[in-house]
Amino acid sequence: MNPRLDRLQPYPFERLRRLFADLQPPTDGEPIALSIGEPRHALPDFVEPVLRASLQGFNHYPTTRGEPALRETIAAWLQRRFDLANVDAERQILPVSGTREALFAIAQAVVADKPGARVLMPNPFYQIYEGAALLAGAEPAFYDLAPENGYLPDFSAIDAATWEGVQLVYICNPGNPAGACMSEAAMQDLIRLAERHDFIIAADECYSEIYHPDAEPPAGLLGAAARMGNTTFERCIVFHSLSKRSNLPGLRSGFVAGNAELLGSFALYRTYHGCTLPPPTQAVSRAAWSDEAHVAENRALY
Template identity: 60%
Template sequence: MNPDLLKLQPYPFEQLRQLFVDLQPPADKSHIALSIGEPKHPSPRFVMQALAENLDKLSNYPLTKGIPELRESIAGWLQRRFKLQGLDGESQVLPVNGTREGLFAFAQAVVTAGPDALVLSPNPFYQIYEGAALLAGAQPVFINCNEDNGFLPDFDSVSDEQWQRCQLLFLCSPGNPTGAITPIEQLQQLVRLAQQHDFIIASDECYSEIYFDEDNPPPGLLQACATMGEHDYRNCVVFHSLSKRSNLPGLRSGFVAGDADVLAKFLLYRTYHGCAMPPHHQAASVAAWDDEAHVVANRSLYREKFQAVIATLDGQLNVSSPDAGFYLWPKTPVPETDFARALYSEEHITVLPGSYLAREAQGINPGRNRVRMALVAELDQCVEAAQRMVHLLGRL
């Protein structure tokens, strides 16, 4: 067996299961799950219709590169959304089976294993970044995202030697779990660093379409490149998904886009990896990327939930609205694991301890005394969860 498998830590939800193993929640209260970021809003009907109408394509082997219609649909969406010009769907776009699969595979393709290889990522982080780095034969380096830095990674803490050894930098904007948006000026500075030290930036932008101000969508890495005149997006790729944007996590449909030279080699890897998206999923994805009305409606539902929940928790819990995304990242009045256990055992609510989403770096775990709350349930459930939380806080 690959010895690097022994370096992998339990996934956060397995840790949560162990945390609750001796607890019995109240039977008179229905369970409300705020622990997992699985969208619960209805999937668009027209996407399901496109899926059903293309089941006859199951008799064909799909292309790893994806059908031209899908790549052109994605390129068109990127150009409209991020004000890009001339993005080439043929060479600068590649479909993936959800960004989780794509992010992990990408590290295996671009990292040269060795004792000096570093993969940098935010802290807290999506655990795939760590596992991908370890199994690619690199050492993960975690960059703390603290409140005093607006929950953005403290890139000033990275040494010149670490930048020089860096082969891959994972970004996540809007952040999971903090919701912080990386400003375009900082993205531009990171592009310059990537070109100076010759590392690749993989920007996970899966939450980019859940924001609160319709006139100010979060900027993206390719947008930062374009404003610098870097239309070849050298050393830069972005990952997007239909899971959060379109409430289609089960479709397992996303894409990677950017540097054509990097994507050509990644396509070679994927050809051997055997991960072509099913043809009916590709057809349904075209329908989703071509429509924006359902995404605007989706944002409206989240906006309503955030307003109601934060109003209920106001003055009771140290929490504020994020810049984007569908998570709250509140401070807890007691250790985060104790808070999660009390919520489960007394109110039948699950939240995820923040320390499970982070690692100790520079002497601290930035998830300590915080929990992640995913406002993915229906409005009335989210409000009820907040009310139950207030009752618990009164007892604490």
């Protein structure tokens, strides 16, 4: 067996299941699960008709890069949402089967397995980041999201020895679990650090559409890069999902976007990794990224 498997922690939901095993919940009420963060709002109305109309798609193998129409829809969404002049649907976007697998896969694709390799991630963190680092042959290193910093990262607290060997930095914005949002300026500082220390930033933005309806939408890494002149998104890759935005966690649909060279290598990795989106999933995804009404409704409910 791969000895790196021994370093993986049990997944938290497995651990919880074991802790809950002997508990008998009262039978006179509907349980409210506060453990797994599963959206509970209704499916958007368009899902069923779009799915019915696209069922024949199950007759075909999907491609790793997905259909151009889906990538174009996603590029247009990114441009609208993050005020970007140009996103290249051909070279800067890849559909993924939910962001979880992609957040894991990116470390396997980008980390050079050599002594001192490090992957930096928040603490507390989405557990995939740690497992991804370990299986890629890197040591996980952590930056604290502390209450005294408003649960935001303070990258200036990281010493030179820790930066040494860092190849990949995960950020989660808005953060899970505290929901704190990094400013665009803070992201630009991180991009400058990436240039100085030669690492890639993987921005998990799967909660970017869940914000107070009266608040400004959270900033994103690609917008931050473009507005500091990094219009090719050098060292940047973002992860977006329909799970929370559109209440479709079972669809398993998201995308990654960012630097074309980085995505080119990731696409090569993914042809072997084998994760693709079935054509009907792509059809529903296109409908979801094209519509903001259901997202606004979802935000209002939250």
